[in-house]
Amino acid sequence: MSPAGADRTEEGYGWKGPHPMTVRPPAVFVALALVVTACSTSGPSEGTATDDGLPFRRPPASQPAGTEPASGHEGFVLPPAPTLTDHALSDAPSYIFLFTHTEDPFNHELSEERYWRVGDLVEEVAAAHPDVGLVWTIEFQGSDAETVTQRNPETGLVDRLLALRDEGLVQFGYHAYHDPTYLNRPQNELRPDSSFDEVHDAMWTWITCRKDVTRGGCVEERGGGLEAISNPFGQVTIVTGLGVSLGFQVERSAGALAVRELVPDRMLAFGFPDHGDLAVDRTYTAARDALLALLTPTHETSSSTFWMDGSIRINDSAPLDDVNLSPLYDGPDALDAALDSLDGSRSFVLNQGIADKFLYTLETTSPTKWGYAHPDAPELPPEYRQPASERERRYRTTAETLRHLAERMDSSGGALRFVDAADVVGLFTSEDYWNVDDDELDQMAAWLLNNWTDTPPAWTYDGEDFYSLADTFALLAARAGGETADDIVSRIHGPWTVTRTTTAATSVAADDLTLAAQDGLISSSRISESYRVGSQELTATQLLYALAYLRLADRQGVDLRTVPIPATATGPETLELLNTLGCTDCLDTAWSLKPARFQD
Ligand SMILES: [Zn+2]
Numbered sequence: 001m002s003p004a005g006a007d008r009t010e011e012g013y014g015w016k017g018p019h020p021m022t023v024r025p026p027a028v029f030v031a032l033a034l035v036v037t038a039c040s041t042s043g044p045s046e047g048t049a050t051d052d053g054l055p056f057r058r059p060p061a062s063q064p065a066g067t068e069p070a071s072g073h074e075g076f077v078l079p080p081a082p083t084l085t086d087h088a089l090s091d092a093p094s095y096i097f098l099f100t101h102t103e104d105p106f107n108h109e110l111s112e113e114r115y116w117r118v119g120d121l122v123e124e125v126a127a128a129h130p131d132v133g134l135v136w137t138i139e140f141q142g143s144d145a146e147t148v149t150q151r152n153p154e155t156g157l158v159d160r161l162l163a164l165r166d167e168g169l170v171q172f173g174y175h176a177y178h179d180p181t182y183l184n185r186p187q188n189e190l191r192p193d194s195s196f197d198e199v200h201d202a203m204w205t206w207i208t209c210r211k212d213v214t215r216g217g218c219v220e221e222r223g224g225g226l227e228a229i230s231n232p233f234g235q236v237t238i239v240t241g242l243g244v245s246l247g248f249q250v251e252r253s254a255g256a257l258a259v260r261e262l263v264p265d266r267m268l269a270f271g272f273p274d275h276g277d278l279a280v281d282r283t284y285t286a287a288r289d290a291l292l293a294l295l296t297p298t299h300e301t302s303s304s305t306f307w308m309d310g311s312i313r314i315n316d317s318a319p320l321d322d323v324n325l326s327p328l329y330d331g332p333d334a335l336d337a338a339l340d341s342l343d344g345s346r347s348f349v350l351n352q353g354i355a356d357k358f359l360y361t362l363e364t365t366s367p368t369k370w371g372y373a374h375p376d377a378p379e380l381p382p383e384y385r386q387p388a389s390e391r392e393r394r395y396r397t398t399a400e401t402l403r404h405l406a407e408r409m410d411s412s413g414g415a416l417r418f419v420d421a422a423d424v425v426g427l428f429t430s431e432d433y434w435n436v437d438d439d440e441l442d443q444m445a446a447w448l449l450n451n452w453t454d455t456p457p458a459w460t461y462d463g464e465d466f467y468s469l470a471d472t473f474a475l476l477a478a479r480a481g482g483e484t485a486d487d488i489v490s491r492i493h494g495p496w497t498v499t500r501t502t503t504a505a506t507s508v509a510a511d512d513l514t515l516a517a518q519d520g521l522i523s524s525s526r527i528s529e530s531y532r533v534g535s536q537e538l539t540a541t542q543l544l545y546a547l548a549y550l551r552l553a554d555r556q557g558v559d560l561r562t563v564p565i566p567a568t569a570t571g572p573e574t575l576e577l578l579n580t581l582g583c584t585d586c587l588d589t590a591w592s593l594k595p596a597r598f599q600d
Contacts, residue, residue: 076553081450082443082463086298092347095419098136100355101175104367105143105213106378114355121399122169129406135420139173142225143180143213149232172233174226177241181372184216192584196496199254214375226262236263237421240270253493253588256309268421271313287580294458295595302346305596310490314351325352329394332404347598359394360386430599433465436475444472445548455569459594469591470494476547480517494591495529495540498570505567508533510560541570
């Protein structure tokens, strides 16, 4: 049993809904609003702030939210936050994403043997178990894709992989992390305070330029990185291993937008640690786990997946739940032990690696580490390769374990199956998820304000789904400006960076706020760091608060003259955790975080 069981939801947000069923707008929302209006005479007097500096009084911590909201400013009554729904599950299915990170442009025969043998294996297992959805996603680095393409006239490997693709058995992705080289890449020139444009340009160069395979650096402006894969192989279904600095696997909005210019529908990536070199010490692990705890508030979420920078992130494991798949060459018993740890109380998407470089290299080095350190003779010396007998054993055990996995899936009654990138996106999104209606936005605004202490909450909730602060800002800004903002969820990025500060309590004229919204608060896919509203300069964080407040007043028919804004930190709790993980001042990424909820 995991430490991520039912009691995890009782931390962080302090309470859990008393009812197993979701309270849905609009009927209940209206009813509660009427109830709290009737109670409002017991609140603080009009126009005065409460003891904690907030313009309304939040319910006592010992009481479930929603039972005793009170009035605040100009007679405005804050509706209660929606009740956080947490079903106790008993037979939640799980899903396996079978992938390879290729990571070797130097040892051609040894590396390419993987595609031939595992390709045959995947074909065999898929034919024996047609109902388990077997798909193998090969995530090349650019230099690997280039190498196999150059060799195709003599090997025919690209033709073989394209044939497997056409059979529906193979898809392609991009794993950027090991592209040449670790020490010569544009991100290395970035500083923690680099501008959005500087980071964007570095990431764009990284994913598009053709590189010197041993020494790094661009040799041609285009055709490398991601393009070296999409040119011969077509659709790129997942992009992983992008980091704004070495050993640090957060791409931030600048990287995410650079990828989206090449792959507009890119929705999937890996999370922590995303297969980069990381000093995974206790500090890192504690911060990662604290972050994941904030992002797994209910049994419909799990620590294997979350949303960040506009993509669904699959972690290497589900660290809060002690679920961790090992390489297939560890054998069927190791696989069984991992799968037996799934207790059905949550669904998981699990990364299962196959055909990695350690089939034929020792774990003490790697082809890219060796090759970049020895550019004149980049092939691995024999002493760093697995002995032939061990290589054969690893291939044999990989085959046995994959067959065993497929058999287990076949007899699982649908509790376990393979997924490809599109399947994963489908698990976490739906028509209702993408389209936030007016009542759902009211719930998000109520969630935001009720859970705003001296910092914004980490995410918002509409009674069913979770949304990021960037989503919430964009939706509130658009609706206040009279737009519907369809298709904005997960497509909008938060303010690039600000110095972490606490702004003092203030207020803003409601008319100025409405005018600013009508002028348009979002001109691109990015939220600005600050905005001029009337004669005032507000941070995006202050504006987020004010927009939510104004909306809820408007929806109750309360005509506010001014909108109060409490003293507040610029970023949510997650900002500090990202900082501990190595992302300095990543307000944009903090604003992008949200739980990934398995849709019904
Ligand atoms: Zn890697």
